[in-house]
Amino acid sequence: MSDRHQGAPSTAGWDPVIVAFASHYCAYAAADLAGVLRLQCSPNVRVIRMPCTGKVESIYIVRAFEKGADGVIVAGCLEGGCHHVEGNLRARRRVERVQALLGEIGIESERLGMYDLSSAQGTRFAEIVNEMNDRVAKLGPSPLRVARQRVEPRVVAVAATKGDPP
Amino acid sequence: MIVAERKPVSEIRDLIAPHDRVLFLGCGTCVTVCMAGGAREVSLMAAVVRMAAELGGRTGLVIEEATVERQCEILFLDPIAEQAAGYDAICSFGCGAGVQHVAARLPQTPVHPGLDTQFLGVLEGDGVWAERCAGCGSCRLAEFSGLCPIARCAKRLLNGPCGGSQVGRCEIDPALPCAWQLIYERARAVGALDRLQGVAEVQEWGKALDGGPRRVVRGDQSIADLRR
Ligand code: SF4
Numbered sequence A: 001m002s003d004r005h006q007g008a009p010s011t012a013g014w015d016p017v018i019v020a021f022a023s024h025y026c027a028y029a030a031a032d033l034a035g036v037l038r039l040q041c042s043p044n045v046r047v048i049r050m051p052c053t054g055k056v057e058s059i060y061i062v063r064a065f066e067k068g069a070d071g072v073i074v075a076g077c078l079e080g081g082c083h084h085v086e087g088n089l090r091a092r093r094r095v096e097r098v099q100a101l102l103g104e105i106g107i108e109s110e111r112l113g114m115y116d117l118s119s120a121q122g123t124r125f126a127e128i129v130n131e132m133n134d135r136v137a138k139l140g141p142s143p144l145r146v147a148r149q150r151v152e153p154r155v156v157a158v159a160a161t162k163g164d165p166p
Numbered sequence B: 001m002i003v004a005e006r007k008p009v010s011e012i013r014d015l016i017a018p019h020d021r022v023l024f025l026g027c028g029t030c031v032t033v034c035m036a037g038g039a040r041e042v043s044l045m046a047a048v049v050r051m052a053a054e055l056g057g058r059t060g061l062v063i064e065e066a067t068v069e070r071q072c073e074i075l076f077l078d079p080i081a082e083q084a085a086g087y088d089a090i091c092s093f094g095c096g097a098g099v100q101h102v103a104a105r106l107p108q109t110p111v112h113p114g115l116d117t118q119f120l121g122v123l124e125g126d127g128v129w130a131e132r133c134a135g136c137g138s139c140r141l142a143e144f145s146g147l148c149p150i151a152r153c154a155k156r157l158l159n160g161p162c163g164g165s166q167v168g169r170c171e172i173d174p175a176l177p178c179a180w181q182l183i184y185e186r187a188r189a190v191g192a193l194d195r196l197q198g199v200a201e202v203q204e205w206g207k208a209l210d211g212g213p214r215r216v217v218r219g220d221q222s223i224a225d226l227r228r
């Protein structure tokens, strides 16, 4: 996350930070295609390539929010088309659980979304990113960022904690 | 296995509210396999409780994580005892026995429970754990063809079923199978219906928790009294 995104005292000029965990076999390839097609796609999304959404542990998503993300996308293959058979179904359940956990502590669960698409759907990838971007723009900065700004003007990076899955 | 569930985030946040540096301590055995208190869950809860605290306006709270093989064996707790001086409190994600054993090892450190310990049970299906044994101290499974009416009949009837059993479901909760229906079916399947003819004897509850805290002693496991 660049400094530009940290510690802005108001939401004026605020760019949402969105993290997308994308499966190598589909969503990541679709993101690539979106680039090749030069599709209009919000620039504030950080795409993280995963071997499969089944590798997206709940803690990865939670850690993204803890480090200040305003929205998180988990994007995998079409249901039935996961290269690792059912990884995307497991990911869907984890996303639902993390949504509930976020809700429990007062972070809007809509900030997290699970999507499925094929590697040919570059346009769909751009749509998903823009959709999450709009949603997050309406919600405003993550309540965690807001709480941190109330306390001090700059967000202190959260150090990686012992016990993070490797 | 011992089955447990995590406490609500707000409860854990409030338990540790008086402390600045807290160790979230997982247990690598029963509560790991029931997905409540192993390394994965502890790391998730640490992050979520940290965020909850920050959202509530707290600053300066440090939560670190560690997981030991078994909290219910003191030897596994030695490394934690060495680290404990660095923390104001520990939140244990072991079962209730684990929490108390950690506390016993660390007489000066507040130790809080992160889980609600539930029962002795089995994995019944994906993500479903169910009670099977109430640790009564005097096992009667042989009389009931291997199904426990103490743990599985809502009324703990040793001479069941009650009059409320309907199409195989328990009258207390139709989501549950009637334990006595299961006992009857299994007795029939294994050719042991005759065992259900008599009246089951009264349970010796003095061997259960009702008789006070219990211990099991195996003299052959200790040579302390042979040492000079
Ligand atoms: S009879 Fe007692 S020991 Fe045996 S399964 Fe039931 S509760 Fe457990």
Ligand code: SF4
Residues within 6 Å of the ligand: B152, B153, B154, B155, B156, B157, B160, B161, B162, B163, B164, B165, B166, B169, B170, B171, B172, B177, B178, B179, B180, B181
């Ligand atoms: S319906 Fe069956 S399980 Fe339920 S209380 Fe009666 S005998 Fe026990």
Ligand code: FES
Residues within 6 Å of the ligand: A023, A024, A025, A026, A027, A051, A052, A053, A054, A075, A076, A077, A082, A083, A084, A085, A086, A087, A088
């Ligand atoms: S390989 Fe794409 S979601 Fe599993």
